Amino acid sequence: MEAASSRVARVEIDRRRLPPEERQQQIVDEAVRFFAEVGLDGTSRELANRLGVTQSLIFKYFETKQDLIEAVYGRVYLERISPDWPALIRDRSRPIGERMSIFYRDYGSRIFDHDWMRIFMFSGLAGAELNKRYLNHLRQTLLEPMLEEVRQASDRRTVPTMEDIWSLHGGIVYIGIRQHIYRMPTPDEPQHEIDRAITRFLGSFGIKGPA
Amino acid sequence: MEAASSRVARVEIDRRRLPPEERQQQIVDEAVRFFAEVGLDGTSRELANRLGVTQSLIFKYFETKQDLIEAVYGRVYLERISPDWPALIRDRSRPIGERMSIFYRDYGSRIFDHDWMRIFMFSGLAGAELNKRYLNHLRQTLLEPMLEEVRQASDRRTVPTMEDIWSLHGGIVYIGIRQHIYRMPTPDEPQHEIDRAITRFLGSFGIKGPA
DNA sequence: TAGCTTAATGATCGATCGATGAACAAGATC
DNA sequence: GATCTTGTTCATCGATCGATCATTAAGCTA
Numbered sequence: 058m059e060a061a062s063s064r065v066a067r068v069e070i071d072r073r074r075l076p077p078e079e080r081q082q083q084i085v086d087e088a089v090r091f092f093a094e095v096g097l098d099g100t101s102r103e104l105a106n107r108l109g110v111t112q113s114l115i116f117k118y119f120e121t122k123q124d125l126i127e128a129v130y131g132r133v134y135l136e137r138i139s140p141d142w143p144a145l146i147r148d149r150s151r152p153i154g155e156r157m158s159i160f161y162r163d164y165g166s167r168i169f170d171h172d173w174m175r176i177f178m179f180s181g182l183a184g185a186e187l188n189k190r191y192l193n194h195l196r197q198t199l200l201e202p203m204l205e206e207v208r209q210a211s212d213r214r215t216v217p218t219m220e221d222i223w224s225l226h227g228g229i230v231y232i233g234i235r236q237h238i239y240r241m242p243t244p245d246e247p248q249h250e251i252d253r254a255i256t257r258f259l260g261s262f263g264i265k266g267p268a
Numbered sequence: 269m270e271a272a273s274s275r276v277a278r279v280e281i282d283r284r285r286l287p288p289e290e291r292q293q294q295i296v297d298e299a300v301r302f303f304a305e306v307g308l309d310g311t312s313r314e315l316a317n318r319l320g321v322t323q324s325l326i327f328k329y330f331e332t333k334q335d336l337i338e339a340v341y342g343r344v345y346l347e348r349i350s351p352d353w354p355a356l357i358r359d360r361s362r363p364i365g366e367r368m369s370i371f372y373r374d375y376g377s378r379i380f381d382h383d384w385m386r387i388f389m390f391s392g393l394a395g396a397e398l399n400k401r402y403l404n405h406l407r408q409t410l411l412e413p414m415l416e417e418v419r420q421a422s423d424r425r426t427v428p429t430m431e432d433i434w435s436l437h438g439g440i441v442y443i444g445i446r447q448h449i450y451r452m453p454t455p456d457e458p459q460h461e462i463d464r465a466i467t468r469f470l471g472s473f474g475i476k477g478p479a
Numbered sequence: 480t481a482g483c484t485t486a487a488t489g490a491t492c493g494a495t496c497g498a499t500g501a502a503c504a505a506g507a508t509c
Numbered sequence: 510g511a512t513c514t515t516g517t518t519c520a521t522c523g524a525t526c527g528a529t530c531a532t533t534a535a536g537c538t539a
Contacts (some may be wrong), residue, residue, distance in 0.1 A: 074515085075516080076516095080516080105330070111517070111519075122497065181450045184489080220467075224440070225439065231434065231435070241403055284534090287486095312526085321487075322488055323488075332527080
């Protein structure tokens with residue numbers, strides 16, 4: 058072991074007196090991982106231990122614990138929905154099956170995430186508004202346009218409904234729930250199963266799918 | 269207001285000195301509703317308030333809070349899987365679509381339940397063994413036989429996989445998750461949507477569905 | 480109705496929670 | 510290198526947690 062106090066040896070850890078913005082970001086980053094693991098009832102003391110700081114320091118950056126949780130909500134909420142997706146869904150120069158495959162590939166890469174899945178579930182159980190806002194936004198900007206596109210591409214013999222879309226969506230999301238909530242075995246790369254689900258879905262409306 | 273001490277007027281409430289078995293059952297019943305609402309971190313004092321007894325009484329019937337939670341697990345776990353379902357799934361005198369429709373109608377009537385859905389999710393997030401035992405049992409006794417029956421009934425052009433079954437299952441379960449976890453609007457009577465999902469699923473394997 | 484069993488209460492313990500404020504010290508400024 | 514700013518620590522508060530135990534009283538029995 059070298060001398061622990063070497064300046065360059067502790068670039069990441071054991072640093073004191075950080076700039077406020079950096080410290081605040083560091084707290085939120087660790088809080089996301091911490092609350093995702095133990096739930097929103099995790100204590101400020103254990104979070105402080107993981108950060109290597111004292112518990113009181115957290116309350117220098119967040120007046121209440123609820124403020125910290127709201128900051129965690131904001132962090133996990135961000136970057137989870139791409140602004141490019143609405144245009145992708147409506148891009149009729151590509152087959153609807155290809156559009157849905159690409160969308161759910163990108164979507165899955167963002168939500169099949171341990172921290173996101175668990176914090177989203179914890180906040181949902183706690184009755185937070187985060188979930189309703191997120192799901193309403195998802196429905197209005199992505200799922201309802203997707204429904205319209207599938208209707209346009211269908212053979213009109215049977216017309217898809219919004220609940221049909223939710224069923225497809227739920228079947229895909231359930232992969233992440235099995236993996237991160239129930240900790241059950243799931244496919245390493247779920248794209249193949251996603252494409253199969255999309256193909257089955259589109260096929261029932263007379264549309265060719267991606268798989 | 270009448271005299272509150274009337275003997276017949278307080279048949280249900282304000283009864284003291286119950287037989288131990290009756291009191292224990294009463295505590296577990298209320299604990300199921302209580303923990304389903306506020307989570308497994310709900311306090312023994314608030315539970316006692318809802319029961320109209322003192323907090324210390326709960327620890328006369330359960331040595332630790334964890335013992336009470338285990339009793340809650342046992343209560344919600346029971347009666348959630350019918351012993352008749354394996355035979356139903358394998359009953360080839362009926363079309364596979366009809367079998368799956370009946371199964372998921374009965375299954376939905378048991379799991380689209382506020383207390384069950386939430387306690388199952390709370391326990392899953394807490395890492396309890398309940399969820400893995402339940403899902404493994406569900407897979408082995410019901411979903412894998414269902415996969416085999418669908419394969420038998422299919423036109424063999426495309427062969428269904430276990431992940432396909434999970435996708436169908438997840439799409440159905442997701443209705444309950446939207447309703448009881450996220451508290452979003454869902455169909456009052458989901459049987460129609462369930463049958464549509466089954467029909468889409470079977471149709472993609474060349475099988476006629478229930479809807 | 481007196482006596483006995485025991486279900487239930489009331490008081491309290493030690494630990495832990497979120498939150499507060501005084502004291503300290505790291506690091507920039509001159 | 511002395512001084513000042515402020516990020517951080519230390520000590521502590523009141524509330525609340527699960528859990529314990531002596532005391533009380535409901536309800537059966539003789």
